[in-house]
Structures are given as structure tokens and as C-alpha cells.
Amino acid sequence: xxxxxxxxNFYSLAVWRSVAGAPIFTSVGDRNPVVAITIAGQKxxxxxxxxxxxxxxxxxxxxxxVVHKLSGSSxxxxxxxxxxYTP
Numbered sequence: 001x002x003x004x005x006x007x008x009n010f011y012s013l014a015v016w017r018s019v020a021g022a023p024i025f026t027s028v029g030d031r032n033p034v035v036a037i038t039i040a041g042q043k044x045x046x047x048x049x050x051x052x053x054x055x056x057x058x059x060x061x062x063x064x065x066v067v068h069k070l071s072g073s074s075x076x077x078x079x080x081x082x083x084x085y086t087p
Contacts, residue, residue, distance in 0.1 A: 013037070013046055015070055026068060026075040031057045043078065044068045049085055061085055 011028035028034060028048050035047040045067050049060040063085040067078045 009033070011048065013044060013068065013075065015044070015075060024070070024073060024075055026077075031060075033060070035063070042069060044075075060087065 010030055011032055011034050012025050013028060014023045014025050028046065029050065032048045032050045035049060036045075037047075038045045045065060047063065047065045050062045050064050051057070051060050052062065055061060061084065063083045064080055065083075066080040068075045069078050070076075
């Protein structure tokens with residue numbers, strides 16, 4: 001999570017590879033708190049909270065589960081599932 005002093009917290013998933021010493025990133029987004037990360041079978045499953053477009057950035061109403069896989073020098077989203085979320 002990155003907080004640069006504003007009102008938002010930005011969440012990213014980073015994979016550190018031993019290729020040219022540079023990390024590979026994919027953004028989870030602004031104010032989308034990460035609930036869990038599981039790594040198995042060369043895949044990263046990330047569960048985070050997000051919102052539909054009709055809600056303000058402070059609100060969340062979706063629990064999203066995304067599966068990523070490292071492909072070359074990119075993190076590729078293989079799939080995602082959304083479920084309703086009530087805080």
C-alpha cells in the first residue's frame with residue numbers, strides 16, 4: 001500500500017524477479033483495500049474490496065477475487081470473480 005499524503009491509499013501487487021533487478025507491478029487501484037493474497041501453482045490470487053461506478057471512492061460494495069500469473073515481464077489477469085460485499 002502506498003499513501004502519499006492525500007486522502008487515498010493506492011494498492012499494488014509487485015513481483016520481484018531476478019531479471020535486470022526490476023520489479024513487475026500491477027495496480028489494484030485507489031482506495032481498494034487488499035483483504036488477502038495467496039500464491040500457489042505459479043499464480044497469485046488477490047482478494048480486495050472495490051465499488052460499482054455509482055458509489056463515491058470511500059465506499060465499497062464488491063469483494064473481487066482476481067487470479068494473476070506472471071507471463072514474461074508482465075502480470076496477466078487470468079480471471080476475476082465479483083461478489084456482493086456489505087461492510
